[in-house]
Amino acid sequence: MQHESGHDPVRIERALQGDPVEATLTTSRALLGLVARSLSETLDLVTLPQFRVLVILAGNGPMRIGELAKRVRSxxxxxxxxxDRxxxxxxxxxxxxxxxxxEVLVHLTPKGAQLVVEVTDRRRSEISEVLRRLTPEDAEIVARAFAVFAAAAAEPPPEDLVLLGL
Amino acid sequence: MQHESGHDPVRIERALQGDPVEATLTTSRALLGLVARSLSETLDLVTLPQFRVLVILAGNGPMRIGELAKRVRSxxxxxxxxxDRxxxxxxxxxxxxxxxxxEVLVHLTPKGAQLVVEVTDRRRSEISEVLRRLTPEDAEIVARAFAVFAAAAAEPPPEDLVLLGL
DNA sequence: CACAACAGTTGCATTGATGCAATCATTGCG
DNA sequence: CGCAATGATTGCATCAATGCAACTGTTGTG
Structure with missing residues (x-):
């Protein structure tokens, strides 16, 4: 169980040999790292629970305070x-x-909206950078595979995403 | 900016047309949902910061308390x-x-190790389930593409992963 | 040996989140 | 109209995390 992080030769081997579960796990860690990085500066400004709220508002527009509370399981x-904070x-x-x-509606301020945009942009640009390292053919394969996977995985229910903030 | 969650027709369309960045974003959300789900029960038992510690210990074995603190940026x-807690x-x-x-070394107890294993297992089985919905050919494509992507993304530095707990 | 550097703990203070119970205003229904 | 349900706020009370500063014990070095 040692060596959870760092390139694990066994895991990569299996991935290349085509164990889909291991490949997916590895990829999920890579993507998580990317997501985390896109979030890291932001979390100096707001807490994770707070950021969830911003994301929900950005995605759905103004919302009743109670409805919002329900969404974040509060x-x-x-x-x-x-x-208040x-x-x-x-x-x-x-x-x-x-x-x-x-009823009281909560609106995102421009400042709040901006924060969400920044994170998404950062995430997009990080992804682009990874993809730029691929040959166009590989990028095409990856895009196709991701689309396939995403379709099979189905959109995660908002309650789940809320747990980690997007 | 509306409709960040929910099946966004535009995004899916672009993914199918092969915009790799959008496909990756969509997939990252799917995987995040999966990760979040694998974590959700566990977060009733320990906090996210605490779980990070367990993950680090599971991956690296016993560690000095100060070193551990540095790892989680505490x-x-x-x-x-x-x-203490x-x-x-x-x-x-x-x-x-x-x-x-x-120096004081922190060891994982069996109970602590178990908790980490459970989460990883849950994650693996969720991934398996998604992959089971694919045809064997698609699964093969996905596995190959994920391996390619993961290699290009590089293992995220532990500090990044620590931010979200694995 | 003496003193500086190091590892960890403790005192103290603050912040954000959590949730039960009670309260206030508004709304909708009989 | 009158009263129950609804939406939000406020009064507690608690807990985890955060971090500065002071302190204890240990190690290593001149």
């Missing part, structure tokens, strides 16, 4: 306070709902 | 207390170093 009391730091704003005066 | 004072809960044990009496 409870209203916790979440109200979390919003995030609003104070300028990532989001509370606004009265146009339909009901007891 | 400081000794923080880390001592984190070890983890030791009390039976995930790790402190043991005197055989070489120096001022």
């Amino acid at each position: 409870v209203p009391s916790t979440f109200t306070r979390s919003m 995030m609003e104070q730091q300028g990532w989001v704003v509370r606004e009265a709902s146009p339909t009901s005066r007891r | 400081v000794p004072s923080t880390f001592t207390r984190s070890m 983890m030791e009390q809960q039976g995930w790790v044990v402190r043991e005197a170093s055989p070489t120096s009496r001022r």
